[in-house]
Amino acid sequence: MVLIPNLLSDVGRSVGLSTVMRVAGLVTRLLPIPQPTMLVGPGSSARLGHAVAGFGHQKILIVTDRVISGLGLLDGLTRALTEGGTAFCVFDEITPDAPIPQIEKGIEIFKTEGCDAIVAFGGGSAMDAAKAIGLSVTNHKHPRRLVGYFRGFHAPVPIYAVPTTAGTGSEVTVAAVISDPENNKKLVIADSRLVPKMAALDPELMTGLPPDITAATGMDALTHAIEAFIGHWSTSFTDRMALAAVGMIYDNLRVVYKNGKDLTARENMALASNYAGLAFTRANVGNVHAIAHQLGGKYHTPHGLANAIMLPHVLRFYGPCIHDKLAVLAVRAKVGAAGEPVDVLAQKFLESIDALSRDLGIPRQLDALRKADIPALAKAACWEADTNYPVPRYMSVETCEELIRAVLPKAASRKKSTGQASTRNAG
Structure with a gap:
């Protein structure tokens, strides 16, 4: 991973990795995967x-x-x-x-x-x-x-x-x-x-699950569905499963968060998680998971919570290259209407994730995160993504560091900003 930027330009690196992943995706499509x-x-x-x-x-x-x-x-x-x-x-x-x-x-x-x-x-x-x-x-x-x-x-x-x-x-x-x-x-x-x-x-x-676990696990399923849908290994089957999962999560997650005893909504969430699993087990995941795995390994952050915190940051990094996919998700999630401009729908979907996270009490920062750990976390996350996942856009280690820094606890962020200001004034 460290050597790649020395050998290729960023564009060449992205093209090379994407080509490898597309070939791997063709192999994956032929791989028989049983269903229980x-x-x-x-x-x-x-x-x-x-x-x-x-x-x-x-x-x-x-x-x-x-x-x-x-x-x-x-x-x-x-x-x-x-x-x-x-x-x-x-x-x-x-x-x-x-x-x-x-x-x-x-x-x-x-x-x-x-x-x-x-x-x-x-x-x-x-x-x-x-x-x-x-x-x-x-x-x-x-x-x-x-x-x-x-x-x-x-x-x-x-x-x-x-x-x-x-x-x-x-x-x-x-x-x-x-x-x-x-x-x-x-x-x-x-x-x-x-x-x-x-x-x-x-x-x-599942009726006795606490609201915070209900929220984190539900956002985990949502991340599975979204990353499967926007990645380069998606198929017509995985798209159907991912879209079904997103629609059911938007319809039911807030319900079970507020009323964990609702059996119908609990069953729908279980099915949504199942459909998202069917989607990503063939289409795979992406940078959200790559970062979340490092946070879980380092700080024992619950996986669903780590996914929920990083999901909006990674989706915004991908930018216009996934707007057409986000537009489809917006319509399925019922946060936009068919016929609206693609960029408008994409923005509506991104905003809907922010709103869902707020409604579920998902924190915006990761309290356990330490600034000194970020370079190693970013390096490991990029290596995992580059060697495993068919992401729609590859990120540099430096960009990954920026995304992780965005979820630093407020005290650490303020300290960083103060330090930067002092440096500028000294110069």
Whole structure:
């Protein structure tokens, strides 16, 4: 990444990277990506338990967290497994970002308990941990050795999914994002065989989510849909999924933020997250995610929150090259009308994201961010985007630093401005 500007002009660099990504996109379109059998609606987690019990597994490892197990959200699933005569054990030690030491423990429990399948029950961290465990045990490889694309020779054990948030779409995606606490980094394991065999979207499990988590996860799903739609790998299928997701999020996210007990809106948000997952698992994401991953790895910022904070800044950086796409999104989000000028619609959509964030209490700054960390964060984000994502416009490290600086806590920003003024006056 550092050497590229020395070899190419900015224009040449962008053209070169874009060409590589377009070729990669053609390959991706041909890659078979399975879709899980979906069970949707209240009580679907119990129905999934009955289905899994009929598959003849000897013992199921349920991967979740202690909040979920403590609230009794597993009861419908576990009761169904027991009724079906299927043994299970619960590993409920997953914490945000799915740290490698927890995955290592999950692998050990899977082996010692004699399990042969996994049910991931929870948010994105539980899903990612379950995928990493399932791929590691069949390939006899440490999770670190599976980081990257298709690093496992064997398919994972059968994985089933019950998401309890409407944001990640992990029940339909090919990736597992885990964290390396030793190096403060997030690592991605990608393999089309990581897609769960079956998943349940049960809105009853989501009614107790606090408003702030509802907001952050909903904005995560919105970011997935937008980045999939504006990137160079989009297809007619991913566009349909992304547009459906955006429309449903705009119709329902404010509703569930204010009234978490609304089952219809919760189910619609779960479907929107699912559709966004289907879109980005093939069309991929972009610079918002590249930056958010660094913020999550460094400061353990919740992924959805990091996406929500950075989304408007990155979209404005892209500028006119995505205005036609933003215009379509504006009409689907019902913040503009068909027939209005493209630039007007694009601006309306950008303003609607700002308004949605305000209504959901999304902060404009990231309190954990430190000015001294920004160069390294920007460098890592650009490397991730350049080598993985079909972004509509490539950014330099310097530009990325500016975008990240825009979300510095106010005290740090004021200090920076004062320092700049003193320097100018001294000169």
